[in-house]
Amino acid sequence: MPISAAQRHAAKHIDAIRSDLSAWTATIFDFGETAWREYQSADWYAKTLRSHGFTVEEGSAGMPTAFAAHWTNGPGPSVGMYAEYDAVPGNCQAASTCKEPRAGLNEHAGGHTDPHSGLGVGALGGLLATKAAMERHGVTGTLRFTGEPAEKVRGSKPIHAAKGYYDGLDGMLSFHPFYMLPMCNTVRWDTHCGAAYSMIYRFICDQPEDWGKSDGAPIPQSHSAIRAPGANDALMMMYMSSKALRDSMLPHQGGWSISEAILTAGQATADNLPAGLAEIQYMMRMPDLAMAEQATAFLDRNAAHAAQMSGCSYERHWVCKSRPGLANHVMANVVWDSLLAVGAPVWDEEAKAKAREIQSNLGLDPMTEPFIDEMTALVDPKEAEAILRRDLPPSQLNSTSDDYTDMSWHAPLARFYIARPALKAPSGYRYPGWVMNALGGIPATIDPMVATAAKVLAFSALRLMEDAKARKAARDEFETRTGGGVGGSKWTPPLCDYDPPIHFRWPEYVTTQRGRDWWIPTQPNS
Structure with a gap:
C-alpha cells in the first residue's frame, strides 16, 4: 500500500518526539507499580493525555487505576488503542547492565518484565502521532485510548468490555512486545490467545x-x-x-x-x-x-x-x-501493511555496547552481534501461524492467554508484536531473568521497540481512518464471525459478572517513616 501524506507526517512526528518517548518509558519503568495499585502510572497518563487535548475519565468502570480518554476531529471513523502499565512483584530491576534493584528498593518489589512500560508508551506515541496527522491533514474521526491496569492478572479489559468501553469502534489496535518466537515483528492470524x-x-x-x-x-x-x-x-x-x-x-x-x-x-x-x-x-x-x-x-x-x-x-x-480471541484477517493485513512500510526496529552500536556489557558482567565473552537475529526480521503472519501450529493439536483453536481478547468481541481487532531486545546465548546457557527486565528499561535497548510500535500503530490507525473500503471489509468480517456483530448468533457475551477486585491485599508500595517501601519491608540490606 502507498504511504499517505498523513502517515508520513505521523512518522516524522514520532521521530520528533523520540526523546520524549524515551523519557516517558523510563518514568513508567521506574514507577514499577503492580496490579490494581498503579496509582502514579495512571495519574501520569491522565495528566499527559489532558495536556495533549484529550478528555479523560479517570477511574473508568469502577477501577481506580483505569482511565478512558477520547479526542475527536469531527464526524468520522473511530479507532481504539490502549496502554498497560502494571509491573510484576518480585522483579525489581534497575535500568542497568548488572543485577541490581531500583534505588531504595530490593529485588522483591515490583518491576516490569514484558515490559508494559514500553508497551504503554509505544501506544501513546502512536496515538499522539495519529492525532497530529489528523489535525495537519484534516482527517476527521475519533480516537479512543483506554488505560488498562492489572493485565498480569487479566484484570481490566473484561470489566471495560462488559461496561461498553469498546463498543462502536471501527477498529481496535493491540500491540505487545514480543515474548515468544515466532511472534516477533508480525501479526496474529488465526490462532489468537485463549480464555x-x-x-x-x-x-x-x-x-x-x-x-x-x-x-x-x-x-x-x-x-x-x-x-x-x-x-x-x-x-x-x-x-x-x-x-x-x-x-x-x-x-x-x-x-x-x-x-x-x-x-x-x-x-x-x-x-x-x-x-x-x-x-x-x-x-x-x-x-x-x-x-x-x-x-x-x-x-x-x-x-x-x-x-x-x-x-x-x-x-x-x-x-x-x-474470552478467547476472535480473528480478523482484514485488520491483520492492515497492520501487516503498516509493518512492511515501517520496517523492523534497528539497534545501534550504543545498544549493542550495553548488551555486550551485560554479557561481560555475567562472565561471558561479549559477542560482536549480541542480539538475536529475529529482532530485525519481519515474519509474514501466515508463516508465523504455520510455525505456531506445529506444536498444537488440530483441535486447539487458541494459544497462550492475554485479556486483549475481550476487545475482539466488540470491535474488529488486530494483535501485533514488535521485537524487544533479547540476547544471543552461548550453547547450553540460559540468561537469568533480570537480563530481560534490564533490557526493557535501558533507553538504548528499549527505545527502538517503542518508536517502531508507535509508527506501526499510527500507520494502521490512519489507514483505517482514510480507507473506507478497508473499514467496511473489517466490519463485514467481524459481522460474519460473530453472526451479526455485538449480540449476534455466534457472539460470545462478556463473562464479567463481578465487581472490580480492588479490595484485596494486592502487593503495593507504602509510605512509612522509612520512606517509600514495598508492602513488606524490603529496603536494601545495609
Whole structure:
C-alpha cells in the first residue's frame, strides 16, 4: 500500500518526539507499580493525555487505576488503542547492565518484565502521532485510548468490555512486545490467545469452637481441647491438593497452565489460636471456556473439602473471566501493511555496547552481534501461524492467554508484536531473568521497540481512518464471525459478572517513616 501524506507526517512526528518517548518509558519503568495499585502510572497518563487535548475519565468502570480518554476531529471513523502499565512483584530491576534493584528498593518489589512500560508508551506515541496527522491533514474521526491496569492478572479489559468501553469502534489496535518466537515483528492470524480465569479463594475461621463439637462434655482445660486447624491449614490443603492433582486436570500438550499466589495468611497471635484468614489466588490459562469451567469446578471442590477439614468457611471471588480471541484477517493485513512500510526496529552500536556489557558482567565473552537475529526480521503472519501450529493439536483453536481478547468481541481487532531486545546465548546457557527486565528499561535497548510500535500503530490507525473500503471489509468480517456483530448468533457475551477486585491485599508500595517501601519491608540490606 502507498504511504499517505498523513502517515508520513505521523512518522516524522514520532521521530520528533523520540526523546520524549524515551523519557516517558523510563518514568513508567521506574514507577514499577503492580496490579490494581498503579496509582502514579495512571495519574501520569491522565495528566499527559489532558495536556495533549484529550478528555479523560479517570477511574473508568469502577477501577481506580483505569482511565478512558477520547479526542475527536469531527464526524468520522473511530479507532481504539490502549496502554498497560502494571509491573510484576518480585522483579525489581534497575535500568542497568548488572543485577541490581531500583534505588531504595530490593529485588522483591515490583518491576516490569514484558515490559508494559514500553508497551504503554509505544501506544501513546502512536496515538499522539495519529492525532497530529489528523489535525495537519484534516482527517476527521475519533480516537479512543483506554488505560488498562492489572493485565498480569487479566484484570481490566473484561470489566471495560462488559461496561461498553469498546463498543462502536471501527477498529481496535493491540500491540505487545514480543515474548515468544515466532511472534516477533508480525501479526496474529488465526490462532489468537485463549480464555483466562482467575479467582481468589478466601478461607475464614471465625467459629473455631464449632470444629470440636461433640455430644460429650467440654474439656475444662481449653488449651488441651481439640481445636480447629484454621485458615492457614485450609490454604495449605487447598494448595497441595490442587497441585498434586494438576496432572489429572490439564492436557499434556498445548501450553495451558494453572499458577497460584498466596495473598494473605495468618492473623493468629498465639500458638493456641487458629489462623482466622488466608487467601490464595489462582490464574488459569485455558484453550476454551468449557475447559476453564471444568477446572473451576475442580478447584471449587478442593476448596470446599479443605474448608470442611480445617474448621473454615470459604468464599470464591473472581479476579477475571476473559474470552478467547476472535480473528480478523482484514485488520491483520492492515497492520501487516503498516509493518512492511515501517520496517523492523534497528539497534545501534550504543545498544549493542550495553548488551555486550551485560554479557561481560555475567562472565561471558561479549559477542560482536549480541542480539538475536529475529529482532530485525519481519515474519509474514501466515508463516508465523504455520510455525505456531506445529506444536498444537488440530483441535486447539487458541494459544497462550492475554485479556486483549475481550476487545475482539466488540470491535474488529488486530494483535501485533514488535521485537524487544533479547540476547544471543552461548550453547547450553540460559540468561537469568533480570537480563530481560534490564533490557526493557535501558533507553538504548528499549527505545527502538517503542518508536517502531508507535509508527506501526499510527500507520494502521490512519489507514483505517482514510480507507473506507478497508473499514467496511473489517466490519463485514467481524459481522460474519460473530453472526451479526455485538449480540449476534455466534457472539460470545462478556463473562464479567463481578465487581472490580480492588479490595484485596494486592502487593503495593507504602509510605512509612522509612520512606517509600514495598508492602513488606524490603529496603536494601545495609
